[in-house]
Amino acid sequence: MDAAVDDDATLMLAYARGELAAFDALYARHRGTLYRFLLRAARDPRQAEELFQETWSRVIAARARYTPQAKFTTWLLQIAHNLLIDQHRRKRPLATGEEAESALANLATAEHEQPDHVLSEFQRRRRLQRAIEQLPDEQRTAVLLRLENDLSVEDIAEVTGVGRETAKSRLRYAMNRLREQLAE
Missing domain, CATH: 1.10.1740.10 (RNA polymerase sigma factor, region 2, helix turn helix motif)
Known part of the structure; x- marks a missing residue:
């Protein structure tokens, strides 16, 4: 310790x-x-x-x-x-289907407006923040605990009150989703 x-x-x-x-x-x-x-x-x-x-x-x-x-x-x-x-x-409910669709459309529009040159560090961070905001609550929490608080999978499981495998799965799905969104 x-x-x-x-x-x-x-x-x-x-x-x-x-x-x-x-x-x-x-x-x-x-x-x-x-x-x-x-x-x-x-x-x-x-x-x-x-x-x-x-x-x-x-x-x-x-x-x-x-x-x-x-x-x-x-x-x-x-x-x-x-x-x-x-x-x-x-x-509950946190957002209507229309609000969710609008948020996704805004994200897609913002992504298409980016120039083809390399994104600045600020733009990369902002894209990551937007992508994290789009994650389902459980996945977003797991990612924030990992990236911002550097917690282990075991600690994430303890904080969120789920089993280790569930925490690991949420983190894996979230990271895959983030990779997909950031690759677009």
């Missing part, structure tokens, strides 16, 4: 004992990662902010029950993922 992971668990346990500075250190260390994940997964800044606050509220509420069984980051992202799932369930 590396020092940062061990340090996170130590900080959380110190916070559970009442050391408020330990929480401040955890918050400073993980706020950016958590917010980026929620923003990319929710695709709505207002919703991401709400989920961000609720995730930290859950961390605070669970401090006395915290046990360092998994990496703190994995535990934190698992809380955030569960809140995302709950919110998706409450707001």
Whole structure:
């Protein structure tokens, strides 16, 4: 176990004992990662902010029950993922068929407007972001956890509450889809 992971668990346990500075250190260390994940997964800044606050509220509420069984980051992202799932369930359907068709048509139009020369780094990143946004929720979450948080398949399975093979499959399908979209 590396020092940062061990340090996170130590900080959380110190916070559970009442050391408020330990929480401040955890918050400073993980706020950016958590917010980026929620923003990319929710695709709505207002919703991401709400989920961000609720995730930290859950961390605070669970401090006395915290046990360092998994990496703190994995535990934190698992809380955030569960809140995302709950919110998706409450707001179904997320998009009508017409909205989905419109988003796909906009993506296709934008792709055809690109000049034949090599894309700039910004354009490549933007294309990747658009392609990720088009993925089904489960696949998008798996890709974001892998690419942005560098989680292993096992950690992705733990965060999303599915088996290792399911997480691996979601990641594989998502990566194949991204390759196809980016090759076009």
